Amino acid sequence: MVDLGVDVGSLKLKNPIMPASGTFSEELADVFDLDLIGAHVTKTITRGLRDGNPTPRVCEVSGSMLNSIGIPSKGVGYFIEKVVPFYQQYKTPLVVSISGNTADEFATLCSEVTVEGVDAIEVNISCPNIEEDGKAFAIRPSSTYDVMCKLRQATHLPLWAKLTPNTGETPEVARAAEEGGADALVVANTILAMAIDIRTRKPKLGNLMGGLSGPSLKPIALRMAYQCARATNIPVIGCGGISNAEDVLEFLIAGATAVQVGTATFIDPAIMPKIVTDLEALLASGGYSSVRDVIGSVIDEEQDPGVVFMEAAP
């Protein structure tokens, strides 16, 4: 028996496997017992109603996918009346993902979802900030720090900041989130990308550009998870292209305390509980008694910090 339990700050998880926001919902209960995974993470909600982006909202690129869904949301009222009670039938912690157009709107929503039944709030600061010309809060350390300070004042619940790969300042943004009051970092979100149909010469997504996810994102997310674990003293939750137990182990070794599985669920809807079983077997075969023993066990002590935090390719 391998102990798969991990602590993300004050939140205890029975195993380190949870869904990435937007790739999980109540409907997955049709496929497997939702109490088999470490946490439940909702699709991002906004305060008001949102329709989302024009279709097509998804397309395939070699071995990965692009999406531009645009955070359709039924609003905070529906969420508190319908979604939270659904998840209360499970023992697994509920993490609510939220987003806002401005720091103040974000903070108001953060306070509104601080309710019984919610165990942590994932703040999607990778979304565009209309006060910063549409640039995501988490592109710059200053806007990251400002929004995190406001969010911190809005709730007593653990705050997980979801970072974006669309920045050239990953360690600085990670530290800004920590200083602003984040209890953990989710690293990372999709990376801005594009695909064009060469016959019609039209972009393959209705929104022209979208986020790349799936296996081709994994090395980028892994690099960022490693940098964030080195740059801060708060737990890192790895996210990006994770499809099997080996991928999970790679993120844990890099310094992640837990991981989120996203696009892989679209290929195999029961992949998360399968990964839990496989991870236990993989750790047992490596002689580990606890998953905690592998976290941050990467052998990198010979390297100069300048290499660890480099932003340009060598």
Added chain:
Amino acid sequence: MNAVVRSSALEPTNPVAFERDLPVISNEPVNGEYRLMILSAPVELLEQCHAGQFFHLLCPQIGGETPYLRRPMSIYGFYPEKGELHFLYKVTGEGTRALSHLKTGDTLNVLGPLGRGFTIEDDWDHLVLVARGVGLATLAPLALEAKRLGRKLTAICSARSADVLMSVEYFEALGARVITVTDTDGTSSIENLEAVIEQLVALDGVDAFYTCGSNRILRLLQKIGERHDIPGEIALEQQMACGLGMCHCCVRPFRKDGGQVNLRVCREGPVFDMQEAMPW
């Protein structure tokens, strides 16, 4: 590590969607354009199926093809009594090209049945389906269900030419009346279709219309349905990722309560009320 976990061990007690590797019984061309794939399926899966629902297929990475996401495909036929699940498809892209390489004895991973199928109300005695080309594949199991329920069915099949008319024999074998219209003999125009359907309404009475695939046919049936207060349903398509309702990729707009709402084709559909559907 090769510990393969059977998803059945992880399933909730009463799953409504199954993820299974199903053996291929056959996978052969039925004419120049279409192929019929017959899978061997367990009875508990087939008993969950309804006409109009779909399966999300994990197309194999074989023959040099590397499809990644699953592909939604409507059920062509389901036969609990002989343990068979049928799909009719046209090779159009990477996913269907990969499917065409499957041979007897190979397996295909399927997820389903998914979505909401066709409604046949108890007092609907004469059902009329109108479709064109491969759209008829989606409507074929409706004929099967109509036969099982003892309802009268008229199938109006439209195609480019007589030799690609799909499913005529299939519908006739199920006791349906079949009316064919084609581009080559000039009978498939909307004007002629309208005359044919109006005659059906006048002579036999029609309780419900069913269609899929064609914008022009949708507009026509909406008009005729409204004129005579005849309900109808349409099966729609959209690019999908998850197939279960999680990702909201596959939405389409619908008229509802005086406004317009986005609904998920995979979850609220793929079959929708015909008057709420919006031409595209």
